[in-house]
Amino acid sequence: MSLTTAARRITIGGALVALAISLAGCTGAAPTDATSTTASTVAAAPPAGGNDATGTKVVIGFSAPAADHGWMGAISKAAAAEAAKYPDVELKVAEGTNDVNLQISQVETFINDKVDAIVILPYDGAALTPVALQAMKAGIPVINIDREFDSPFAARTTVLGDNYGMGMSAGMYICGQLGGKSDSVIAEIAGIDNLPLTKDRSDGFAKALSDCGLKVSNRVAADFTVQGGEQAASNLLQAASHIDAIWNHDDDQGVGVMQAIKNSGRNEFFMVGGAGSANVMRDIQADNTVLKATVVYPSTQAADGIRMARLLVQKKALSDLIEVEVPRKIILYTPAVTKDNVAQYLPTAFES
Amino acid sequence: MTEPTVAPTAESAVARSGRRLPGGVTRNLGLVIALVLICLVGFITAGGRFASVDNMMTILRLAAIVGVVSIGQTFVITAGGIDLSVGSMLGLATVWATTGANQYYANQTTWLLMVAVALVVGVAGGLLNGIMVAYGKIAPFMATLAMMVAAKGLAEWIANRQTQIVKVRGFETFFSANPLGIPMLVWIFAVVAAAGWVVYNRTTFGRRTVAIGGNLEASRLAGIKTNRHLVLLYALCGLTVGIAAVMMMGRTMAGTSTHGTLYEMDSIAAVVVGGTLLTGGRGTIFGTVIGVLIFTTLTNIFTQNNLPTSVQEITKGIIIVGAVLLQLRIAQRAKA
Structure with a gap:
């Protein structure tokens, strides 16, 4: 009641420094090209010869919401692909549902099956908490992805994207481009407005802008779909005759947003995307549209979760940390991708 | 739940004689065979994992909430109506029962207060549906569609589009209990199904429901107060929605406007597959229970075998079409 998911995520955003581990820095390397990470064997690492060496067999249950947009589809695909890289991992996928009752039942099935670990991106973090607690009580480590449970006992490890940080990164990029011009018109095209994550993104965006004396002049909300993005952007362009910068929260709906911009024939502004789809990154690389940057919200979170689950069950540690155990919470960094650094992020971007 | 008797003797005759099979034994038998076949598939593909007691309980828990809603839906559909608002009414009831104020008073007094609020919200929504249908003469599809949209909006408004976490200890204790090794949710489903059957x-009340679904005008002429009966029917459906909302809160320890999403479709599918005619006039509670179990068992088998939900949805669609085709044939035979 007192601690809503939204409030908690904001707090987390603030305390980011203490916990943040860069995705690219620590868990980005695939087993095939992981020689650099594994070579630096730390004191705590098991003697078996690196984390990617085949260990005891691990059965992992994986459940996520329905893949009804590109990012969510990429989450499941990346998780399955990651599991396939390891001969010692068997992944059971209870794929795609937006019905919490059904998702709870899927987790119950994993408990009945006595899987070794459960990786779950809950449709609703609060609603899946009781069954996650049940799994933990049954001795099965739960790895919570993206949408946080409301009890710290419900997961052994939590891998989160940083929605507040995403807004911050977008805002800071826009500040950098428009710095000083306090009369700039800045527009925001949000995602689904009744999700806590949308509020976090907008709050972070507003905070970063206010630090350089800017503010959002026009704000519209879409729904993560192409159709919704097109409608919202058309209305926005109709309402504001001059715009200097647009932040669009989501690259899936961005396909529609770009179409609306194309139809309007306007190009007096630049646009920053969100989530980091491969399409958008290719546009940024080509540098021939209004799209000049996007902010990555890693679609590889669940894949990281699969790795964490494997490490936990095999009693290994994160090899780049000195700690003996896998961390309690990992908050992924949300970098702004521009023409200068896009090559670095394109390989892990998702196809929308 | 029962109706004060007015003129009980004549009206069962109105229930178009002959079209109402006594108990619908043969068709229910077909359903049971279908369920057994599905279970057999589960046993063959997933073996002991499928047949374990734990897994049976998982299936029943999954079935319980939609099951309770489907019992109410059976009554409404039997009477020739439909209730599209059950899903979002369920969400609204969970939200209303879990507001800060309600949880505060529940902590001060008893957790039953939250149960009461959910039931009242469900029944009130049902009453409103019934009044729109019976006295407003709005087609049930439209009346309950309006309620579906409005209830969703109201739920989002009350909850400020957030998930409200249940922090009432007694509530949690009650719903996590397993009397005689059977989860509380399953007990509630069993009691509601039994009460619904009776x-x-x-x-x-049941006879009149069937009569109204068979022929509204004839029922009215035969002395049934059809308008009042329709209102009570939708209220009864609302009551089951309230009960389901309480169960959902017990299962998730949370109230949110997204609870119950698409349950109108799940419940209608279960009712129709169970053998209740969408046109009204004939229905079966037992069939509805089997209908719910067919879908949830199928879901469970797909999970057990690691199959994508897309394939499952296709299968569901085929089952629904099959059931409706079967119904058409039965209806034609009854006419002939």
């Missing part, structure tokens, strides 16, 4: 098959 009301449907053994009371004048």
